[in-house]
Amino acid sequence: MSHAEVWVIAAAAVFGIGLYSLLIASHLLRQLIAIKVMGSAIFLVLVVAAGPIDGALDGLPKALVLTGIVIAISAIAFALALLVRLAEVTGSTSLEDEADDDR
Amino acid sequence: MTVLLPAVVVFLLLNLVAGLWRVYTGPSAADRMLSALLFGSTTVAILLLLAQWQDSPALRVAALLFVMLAAITSIAFVAMVQGGAARRQPATRANGTKS
Amino acid sequence: MSLAIDLLIATGLVVLAWQALVGGSLFRGIVMFIVFGLTMALAWARLGSPDLAMAEAAIGAGVTGALLMIAYWRLRALGANRPAPRSPLRARVALGVGLLSAVLVAMIGLAAVGAIGPGGEAGQALAEALPATGLGNPITGVLVIFRNLDTLLEVAVLLAAYVASRAVMGDDKAALPLPPAQDAPLVGALVAVLAPLAVLVAIYLLKAGSQLPGGAFQAGAVLAAGGVLLMLAGRLHPAPLCGVGLRIALVAGTVVFSGVGLIMLALGQPLLAIPGTWAVYLIETAMMISIGATLVLLFAGSAGLTGTPRR
Numbered sequence: 001m002s003h004a005e006v007w008v009i010a011a012a013a014v015f016g017i018g019l020y021s022l023l024i025a026s027h028l029l030r031q032l033i034a035i036k037v038m039g040s041a042i043f044l045v046l047v048v049a050a051g052p053i054d055g056a057l058d059g060l061p062k063a064l065v066l067t068g069i070v071i072a073i074s075a076i077a078f079a080l081a082l083l084v085r086l087a088e089v090t091g092s093t094s095l096e097d098e099a100d101d102d103r
Numbered sequence: 104m105t106v107l108l109p110a111v112v113v114f115l116l117l118n119l120v121a122g123l124w125r126v127y128t129g130p131s132a133a134d135r136m137l138s139a140l141l142f143g144s145t146t147v148a149i150l151l152l153l154a155q156w157q158d159s160p161a162l163r164v165a166a167l168l169f170v171m172l173a174a175i176t177s178i179a180f181v182a183m184v185q186g187g188a189a190r191r192q193p194a195t196r197a198n199g200t201k202s
Numbered sequence: 203m204s205l206a207i208d209l210l211i212a213t214g215l216v217v218l219a220w221q222a223l224v225g226g227s228l229f230r231g232i233v234m235f236i237v238f239g240l241t242m243a244l245a246w247a248r249l250g251s252p253d254l255a256m257a258e259a260a261i262g263a264g265v266t267g268a269l270l271m272i273a274y275w276r277l278r279a280l281g282a283n284r285p286a287p288r289s290p291l292r293a294r295v296a297l298g299v300g301l302l303s304a305v306l307v308a309m310i311g312l313a314a315v316g317a318i319g320p321g322g323e324a325g326q327a328l329a330e331a332l333p334a335t336g337l338g339n340p341i342t343g344v345l346v347i348f349r350n351l352d353t354l355l356e357v358a359v360l361l362a363a364y365v366a367s368r369a370v371m372g373d374d375k376a377a378l379p380l381p382p383a384q385d386a387p388l389v390g391a392l393v394a395v396l397a398p399l400a401v402l403v404a405i406y407l408l409k410a411g412s413q414l415p416g417g418a419f420q421a422g423a424v425l426a427a428g429g430v431l432l433m434l435a436g437r438l439h440p441a442p443l444c445g446v447g448l449r450i451a452l453v454a455g456t457v458v459f460s461g462v463g464l465i466m467l468a469l470g471q472p473l474l475a476i477p478g479t480w481a482v483y484l485i486e487t488a489m490m491i492s493i494g495a496t497l498v499l500l501f502a503g504s505a506g507l508t509g510t511p512r513r
Contacts, residue, residue: 003205006212017224034223036262044242066417073261075363081366084378085370116211165243169243175396179434
């Protein structure tokens, strides 16, 4: 197994765990962490797929990922503000409860 | 040196696994905090070794950043654990100011 | 031996992701997520990318972790309900979906590893065009010169995230609650050392960013970490109003960046042409200040900041 394959397979496993958790977690905070972890896995694939591990000089995917990290924290920060507001207004930390009430 | 440095890195990584076990089991929040701090300093050592071995001096700057963040994390942990997990307070009293 | 290092870090990432996301208390999940972020930083270091290692440690683990922690603390302070766990049937379906998506990502990733040659065409073009700019760090080159419209919009997205966070907060609220200030004897001494150090490290990262790994985003995140520290230690408090200085700091990155670009347009150059290394420093300094101020305000959950506590 080559270096790149190790990283890609690990990233794929992390992505799968993230999606699994996103689907089963009911707390929105946990779902947000899941989305962030899935994003990290994709960043890893992007950088590893772009070049060799030792002495890689391709700056393009790295700049892309750096942008991605900042966009991710912007999205997370806004989502957390929404979550705190949701808890203030409804007292709930999940989107599931509303569906239950309708039944 | 080409064999010694990666060997030490592997040893330190195994050290991290041991530290992680403590983060995982706890039992108290303080145990988790201390092992997370240990995690920070071991990571610094790994970064310094990688800087030497991979011949990329910039990783030393990353190590510097880790040292600073670890110190800040320790204060954040104390604030959150005391304010969040240990005692519950109504939102109005805990407004960032000493009442 | 080097494969062993890769295997250990990669396995650590998978295990940490599992522990952060599946089972256990939410608080432990957040701690595990922060450790996951630090391990990601190690992975970037191993992959020969100190820029990303710094950004991941400061932004991905540090500031994101602080935001998650403070949100968790606020939810507890609000006494919000903990949702009921999902049904076992859903867990089985989710397991299948997770496995499928992992296989999909692995297939795409492995195909991409084989498909793209070392360096790639865009990477070679970048390496050839970089010396003419006077910059030594290809990532700074891409961010500030070659693809600077992306970076300008990125700073705008961060600003938009702050404005949107304020907008959903409701009119009745000046600030979200914060944990009580830490006044243990050691905290003061630590803050006295760490706060100036944060500023020093930020300026160093900014200065180094043109030639070596570093840059405005890492520097801004370090400034934000310093601000969060001051806030937790009770040296900086949320304020109901955003002062003029803080407003300037919030928009400095967007205004200076687009200002330089528009002036060049007026001088007959293409839009967002960067006139020289001095302009790179000017833009990066403004971005660093904006990023630091925005992230601290997002943590504070308030409109402004003040040194004196609100009574």
